[in-house]
Amino acid sequence: MNFSKLVGMLGVALVPQVYCSQQQAHCNSLKEKLHVANATVWFTEYVPSGTNLSLSENDPSCALASQVIEVDICRVALLVGTSVTSNISMEAWLPFNWTGRFLSTGNGGLGGCIDYAAMAYTAHYGFASVGANNGHNGTSGALLYKNPGALEDFAYRSLHTGVVVGKQVTKAFYDKAHTKSYYLGCSTGGRQGFKEAQDFPNDFDGIVAGSPALNWNNLVSWAARFINITGVPGSPDFIPLETWQVIGQAVLHQCDALDGVIDCIIENTNLCQYRPEALICASSQTHSCLTGAQAKKVRDFFSPLYGPNNTLIFPRVQPGMGMMTPYVTGLPFAISTQWFQYVVHEDPSWNPTTISFEDFAKATLLDPFQISTWKGDLSGAMNSGTKILSYHGEEDILISPESSTRYYDHVSRTMGLQSGTLDSFYRLFIISGMNHCVGGTGASFIGNMGRTVVDFTPEKNVLAAMVRWVENGTAPDTILGTAYVNGTKASGQIAFQRNHCRYPFRNVYRGEGDPDLPENWKCI
Secondary structure (H helix, E strand, O other), X not given: OOHHHHHHHHOHHHHHHHHHHHHHHHHHHHHHXXXXXXXXXXXXXXXXXXXXXXXXXXXXHHOOOEEEOOOOEEEEEEXXXXXXXXXXXXXXXXXXOOOOEEEEEOOOOXXXXXOHHHHHHHHHOOXXXXXXXXXXXEOOOHHHOOOHHHHHHHHHHHHHHHHHHHHHHHHHHHOOOOOEEEEEEEOHHHHHHHHHHHHOOOOOXXXXXXXXXXXXXXXXXXXXXXXXXXXXXXXXXXXXXXXXXXXXXXXXXXXXXXXXXXXXXXXXXXXXXXXXXXHXXXXXXXXXXXXXXXXXXXXXXXXXXXXXXXXXXXXXXXXXXXXXXXXXXOOOOHHHHHHXXXXXXXXXXXXXXXXXXXXXXXHXXXXXXXXXXXXXXXXHHHHHOOEEEEEEEOOOOOOOOHHHHHHHHHHHXXXXXXXXXXXXXXXXXXXXXXXOXXXXXXXXXXXXXXXXXXXXXXXXXXXXXHHHHHHHOOOOOEEEEEEEHHHOHHHOOEEEEEEEEEOOOOEEEOOXXXXXXXXXXXXO
């Protein structure tokens, strides 16, 4: 008897119960249907809409104890072997409102945390969504110590394996293959997206890669060296956090008006050449001014990192109000410290305050499994029809946005393509006032994650923009960002909106009209 006849016999009042029962039965039966090489299916679980799903098995360092699920899904958990000595934990969240689209999420930092929030967001919009733990559990990189299998998983294999297995799970559940395949990730997740584009261009039709940790080895070296500039707390001429706040305001005083409007946002920080000497005091030191020695520290802080042969290792920190960064604390940066301890030197006792150019060179030469992710040839992605939408916050406090523009130019030179041609498959958007992946003083609600969704229209949402680009051929020229009063959507009040330009265009005020309205700005 088919479903419609069953509904007629039981009556309309019982339809939800019957439907949910069928969903649950279909989900439970998946465990027996799945036959994935080198994999153990831990469980399949029907999760109805509105459930606040407990994630008690999630490592505490991942800081997510539960996740609200807004649509009915079948949750599938697997353990997949990646080598004799390594494996990944992964999940697939399969919505019953499936659109035919598949999506993989990424990770962050050195993280072994499945991005459940991203999976909930994308499943809500009908994507069969998968995520993996990057080959280890929790935010520590300790498992990478003398563990080449786990290191290979972290560099690329966890994500790629999750995609391959996830597509098998999706096909088994829906009894047909996906129609289009997408990726969504930021930070390390952004790097993972580009690693896929470089090495596995057929995995995805569309890649949304935010604030990517490209040039990985040099990035961790750059982040590690700030302690040599600032010194540790209590050391001579150490600059306290209160003074860094003053420095941030001084940057705005010097550079905010460069885009035509004084609004606490620098639209293009490349135009800002901050002069810290303006804060030097003639009298005794206070939190509101600098000594000459401190001004030199600030100038060094905002300078690129060059090697002994004057080659660029990593571009500068961009000046702006995003300077409330962990790099000013005088404490070792945990990700860099662990990378050097567990991977570069294989010495957990290595002291991060001794960081030197010799350490930088060793990290660059080691480049395990080409984790640098700096290949300039994206012809595989271009030829396979893969689209890449990258974005980077102009006030990113962890990864300089100039790293993304520098990579875009690197691809342009390597492939011999001008921006007009490169735009056919790869577009980069610099989001003014945006912090690392989220937040900041700017119009940073762009739909790159669930908590930054205004709606799912292509004009306001990077994931929706990618779907339209892949499925309709309409590429985004701008991304409309939204800023809310008090920085939270809960206020319900829009403070301002701005169309963020694709690189190499930049935003300037037209000179008249309300600057809070996007139509009063233009990309030049």
